[in-house]
Structure formats: structure tokens, C-alpha cells
Amino acid sequence: MEMIVSFILAIVSYMLIDNVVLSRFYGICSFIGVGNKVKSAFSMGLAVTFVIMMATLVCYPLYFYVLVPAGIPFLDTLVYILVIASLVQIVGLFIKKTSPSLYKTLGIYLPLITTNCAVLGVVQTNSDSQLDFLTSLANGLGTSIGFLVVIVLFACMRERMNGYNIPKAMKGVPIALIVAALMAMAFMGFGGMVG
Amino acid sequence: MDKIKRGQHKESFLNGILKENPLLVQILGLCPALAVTKSLETAFGMGLLFTFVLVSSNVIVSLLRKLIPEEIKTPCYIVVIATFVTIVKMFAEAFLPELYSSLGVFLSLLVVNCIVLGRSEAFAGQNGVFDSFLDGCGNGIGYTWAISLMGIIREVLGLGTLTIGKVFNFFGDPLTLPILKSTVLDAHGDPLYDFSISIFQNPAGAFIVLGLILAVMAAITNHKKAVEKAKEKAAKEAAKAELAAKAALAGGAK
Numbered sequence: 411m412e413m414i415v416s417f418i419l420a421i422v423s424y425m426l427i428d429n430v431v432l433s434r435f436y437g438i439c440s441f442i443g444v445g446n447k448v449k450s451a452f453s454m455g456l457a458v459t460f461v462i463m464m465a466t467l468v469c470y471p472l473y474f475y476v477l478v479p480a481g482i483p484f485l486d487t488l489v490y491i492l493v494i495a496s497l498v499q500i501v502g503l504f505i506k507k508t509s510p511s512l513y514k515t516l517g518i519y520l521p522l523i524t525t526n527c528a529v530l531g532v533v534q535t536n537s538d539s540q541l542d543f544l545t546s547l548a549n550g551l552g553t554s555i556g557f558l559v560v561i562v563l564f565a566c567m568r569e570r571m572n573g574y575n576i577p578k579a580m581k582g583v584p585i586a587l588i589v590a591a592l593m594a595m596a597f598m599g600f601g602g603m604v605g
Numbered sequence: 606m607d608k609i610k611r612g613q614h615k616e617s618f619l620n621g622i623l624k625e626n627p628l629l630v631q632i633l634g635l636c637p638a639l640a641v642t643k644s645l646e647t648a649f650g651m652g653l654l655f656t657f658v659l660v661s662s663n664v665i666v667s668l669l670r671k672l673i674p675e676e677i678k679t680p681c682y683i684v685v686i687a688t689f690v691t692i693v694k695m696f697a698e699a700f701l702p703e704l705y706s707s708l709g710v711f712l713s714l715l716v717v718n719c720i721v722l723g724r725s726e727a728f729a730g731q732n733g734v735f736d737s738f739l740d741g742c743g744n745g746i747g748y749t750w751a752i753s754l755m756g757i758i759r760e761v762l763g764l765g766t767l768t769i770g771k772v773f774n775f776f777g778d779p780l781t782l783p784i785l786k787s788t789v790l791d792a793h794g795d796p797l798y799d800f801s802i803s804i805f806q807n808p809a810g811a812f813i814v815l816g817l818i819l820a821v822m823a824a825i826t827n828h829k830k831a832v833e834k835a836k837e838k839a840a841k842e843a844a845k846a847e848l849a850a851k852a853a854l855a856g857g858a859k
Contacts, residue, residue, distance in 0.1 A: 433808045435640040439719055442635065484695065487713045488687040495680055524679075525717045527636050534713045579824035580816075583632055587816030594809040 417548055423604045424552025430528055431560050432594040436553075437528035441561055442586055444519070451565035453515045454522075455558030461501060461523050462557075465494050465533050466550035473537045483537075490533050495524045528557055564593065617728075617736045621743030627720045628751040629822050634720040637711050638752050639811040643763070646772040648756030649749065650704040654693050654712065656745025659721050662686045663741035666729040673730075682725040683716065690715045703772045720748060758805070758814050761785060765801030 430436045437458070444454045469490055477483050502520045506513045523529060532553050536546040567589055576585055627633050637655070642648045665685050666673075673681045694712050697705040705712070715721060724744055729737040761767055765786025770779035781788055787797035804810045 435636050435808065435811070436714075438635040438639060439633070442632075484691060487691060487694070487716055488684065491683055491687055491716050492680070495683065524683075525719060525722060527714045527717050530717050531710055531714055534710050538710060538713075577820075578827055579820045581823070584816045584820035584823060587812045587819065591809045591812030591816065594807070594812055595804075598807065598809065 413544070417544055419604050420545055420548035421552040421555070424549050425556035425559070426597065426600040427603060429556045429560060429597050430531075430553045431557060432590065432597045434531070436531040437526050437557060440522060440526050441564065441590070442583060444522075445561050445564045445586075446568045448562060448565045448569060450519075451561045452558075454519045455554075455561050457519045457523055458526060458528060458557055459554035461494070461498060462529050462532055462550050462554040464497050464501065465490075465529050466536065466546055468493055468497065469533045470536060470543055470546050486537055487530075487534065490530055491524075494529050494533070498524050528553060560593065564590065567593075614736065614739060617732075618739040618743040621740060621745075621747040622750075623747065626747040626751055627723075627744050628748055629819065631720075632819070633723060634718055634748060635815070636714065637718070638755060639808070639815060640711050641708055642752055642755040642759050642811060642814075643707075643806055644760045645753060645756040645767060646769065647704065647707045648752040650701065650772055651708055651711070652745070652749025652752055654697060654708075655715060655718070655721075656742070656749060658686065658689045658693055658715050659724060659745045659748075660738060660741035661689045662721060663724055663729040663737040664734055665689075666725045667732060667734050667737035670730050678730065679722075679726070682722060682730075686721050686725070687716045701772065703774065707772070720744065755811075755814055755818065758818075759810060762802055762814075763805030763807075763810060765799060 424430075428434055431438065431441050440454060440458075445451045472489065472493065473483070473486060477486060477489065498520055502513075505520075532550055535541075536549060541549060564586075568586060571585065571589070580588070621627065625631060628635075628638055637651055641651045662682070662685050666682055669681070669685075690713065693715070694705075697708070697712060724740060728740045732740070757767070761784050765784060766788065767782045767784055768779055769782070770776055783789075785800040787799070789797050791797055802810075805814065
């Protein structure tokens with residue numbers, strides 16, 4: 411019981427307090443790039459969730475049961491990025507075969523995920539700070555759900571912003587960054603929620 | 606070497622610094638720009654390491670550009686980049702431990718940095734070794750000054766002081782310059798004056814600073830465009846007036 415509680419608390423803390431985009435700054439490129447339409451933001455968020463979970467599940471045993479016993483833990487980054495790139499390929503092929511409609515929604519975002527730093531960031535933090543398996547899973551789950559929530563909220567705001575009269579110099583990325591700043595301030599309110 | 610070629614070399618070096626600055630104009634590599642700019646020195650150190658990775662991966666990719674098959678070029682580029690990132694990581698851990706701990710995971714994340722991969726794809730994969738080397742240097746310097754600027758703004762506004770020599774501690778004790786916050790303490794142990802705004806040390810401050818810098822850049826570009834347009838318009842009107850004057854003269858002669 412205690413384990414479940416701490417697992418859930420860890421997820422909440424990775425999701426809201428240490429939010430992936432707003433306080434850890436992973437995946438800003440796709441956040442700014444894709445987060446201007448709710449539909450595409452949602453698809454991107456789902457695809458990232460999927461890949462992060464798979465990558466966490468694969469890379470954890472790879473690091474602790476292959477790289478460390480073999481005495482080459484310094485090759486971690488190289489191995490992770492190869493694993494992530496091939497995972498993205500496999501996931502793409504798999505979805506294409508089994509569910510063409512899902513592939514239509516996720517398809518174009520899949521290649522982008524290889525270079526989304528959220529995936530590598532999560533996996534690398536797991537091994538850098540020597541987290542145990544359950545905490546690693548919580549990190550993966552919390553990070554990806556946090557990404558999904560924030561990118562969808564952000565896209566909602568940017569869709570509404572289209573109708574407003576913004577100063578010419580602030581149009582596009584600058585105002586998006588200011589909106590992100592306001593969101594980050596709002597998310598600071600979650601600080602101290604978990605123990 | 607003929608003249609035109611020399612001009613091209615110069616262009617591939619200078620483009621990245623200002624005209625096509627990776628951060629301020631192309632808006633790439635936002636993650637490290639937001640995450641490691643809490644202080645000037647971390648930002649500058651990140652810029653240096655970034656430049657090294659960019660230059661060396663550019664050189665190797667352009668050396669291998671005829672050997673790498675088209676279908677698998679991205680994975681190949683990533684492996685080259687990851688190799689240099691690993692080297693940089695080990696170097697920083699050994700010689701700049703302060704920098705290593707403050708950069709944290711963002712050093713590893715250089716592997717998926719859009720600028721490094723983008724330069725390999727867009728430039729080094731098609732151009733010669735020397736040009737790729739210059740392109741790497743130019744983009745590296747451009748990125749370094751851009752994030753150092755962010756570092757200065759965030760450190761001065763957020764902490765009130767500017768510290769030099771804490772990360773690169775080869776030259777003795779660090780030097781702290783009081784700008785918005787005095788380093789002299791009064792009788793109660795508080796600084797004499799303190800006008801720092803701590804939000805600029807927080808993530809929200811990073812977004813605000815970058816947003817405002819990009820807005821200023823956009824305003825400058827808009828202004829330049831407007832000036833050019835006005836010039837063109839003036840030139841056109843002058844030409845029209847000249848034509849009209851000529852026509853009037855011709856009419857008068859009749």
C-alpha cells in the first residue's frame with residue numbers, strides 16, 4: 411500500500427511540480443512548433459507518451475543489466491539514442507500495420523519524436539540519478555502525462571489568441587514564449603504540494 | 606584561391622553569427638537556451654562545449670558525406686554527434702566539475718539538439734570540410750553570444766550580481782560585481798541595497814527574457830523592412846515625378 415502511494419505521489423510530482431516543459435525545459439521545440447492546434451498537439455502528446463513509456467521500459471534493464479556489468483556505462487547516451495531511434499521506427503511500422511487511422515493522426519509526428527529531448531531526457535535522468543525501477547516508471551509516466559496536459563492547454567490558449575490584436579513584433583514565437591511564462595508561473599503554485 | 610570562393614568562405618562563417626543566428630533568427634535549440642542560462646558563466650560554458658561538438662561533428666560528417674548512404678544518414682549523423690557529446694561529457698566531468706554539475710542532463714541532450722543535427726543535415730552533408738568547419742565555428746559563436754546575453758540578463762536581474770571566475774576557476778578567487786544588489790552588508794546583515802527580481806532566476810523568467818529578446822529582434826527586422834519599403838516607394842515616386850516633368854516639358858515644347 412505504501413509503495414502504491416509513493417508511486418502515485420511520484421507521478422504527481424513529476425507531472426505537475428517538476429513539469430517537463432515548464433520547469434525542466436524538455437521538448438520546447440515541439441511545444442512551440444506543434445502547440446498551435448489542439449488536435450495536432452493532442453496527437454503529438456499521445457505519440458510522445460507512447461515512446462517515452464517504451465523507451466523507459468527498454469533502457470532501464472539495458473543500463474543496469476547490460477551496460478553496467480559490461481563496464482561501459484559511459485556509452486549510455488549513445489545506446490539510448492539508438493534505442494529511441496529504432497523504437498520510433500518500430501512503433502511507426504507497427505501502428506501502420508495494425509491501425510491505419512491511428513497512423514494517419516500520429517504518423518507525421520513520429521519521426522519528430524526521435525529528436526524530442528523529453529524522451530532522451532527522461533531516460534538519461536533515470537540512469538544519471540540511479541533511480542529504481544518503480545521511480546523510473548513514475549518519472550516516465552508523470553513526464554509524458556505532464557507533457558500531454560501542458561501542450562494541449564497551451565494549444566487551446568494559442569488557438570484563442572488568433573483572434574486578438576497582438577503587437578506586430580510579438581506575433582508568433584515571442585508571444586508564445588510569454589504565454590508559456592505565464593503558465594510556468596501558474597504551475598509554480600503546485601510547488602510544495604507533495605511532501 | 607580566386608576571389609568569389611573567398612567570399613563564399615567568409616559567408617559560411619559570418620552567416621551563423623548574426624544574419625542566420627541559430628537561436629535568435631532560426632529559433633532552434635531553445636531547450637538549453639532556457640535551461641542553462643541562470644548565470645553568465647554556465648551559459649558561456651555551455652556555448653563553448655556546444656561549439657566544440659558542432660565543429661567536430663560538422664567536420665566528420667562532411668568528411669564522411671560520400672560514404673554515408675542517403676537512406677540511413679540521420680542515424681549515422683546521430684552516432685557521430687553522440688560520440689563527440691560523450692567526449693565532451695568526460696572532459697567536462699574531469700576538468701570543469703562545477704560546470705558539469707550545473708549543466709546536468711543538458712550536456713547529454715546536445716545529442717538531440719536541433720542545431721547540431723540541422724547543420725549536419727543542411728550544411729555539412731553537402732559541403733566541403735573547410736566550409737563545414739567555418740559554418741560550425743560561425744553557428745557556434747552565434748549561439749554562444751546569444752545564450753551568454755540571456756545569461757547576463759537573467760543573472761543581473763535575478764540575482765542582482767554578476768559573478769566571474771566561479772565556474773572557470775583557473776584564475777584564483779571568483780569576482781562578484783554588485784550591480785543591482787550590494788555585496789556590502791549593513792548592521793542587520795542585509796545587503797545595503799537590493800533591487801533584484803528573483804522571478805528571473807525561475808523558469809518563468811527564462812521564458813519572459815527569451816520572448817522579449819525575440820520580440821526585439823522581430824521589431825528590428827520589421828523596422829528594416831519598413832525603411833526599405835519606404836525607400837523603394839520614394840524612389841518610385843521620384844521616377845514618376847521625373848517622367849511627369851519630362852512629359853510636361855515635351856508638352857510645353859509643342
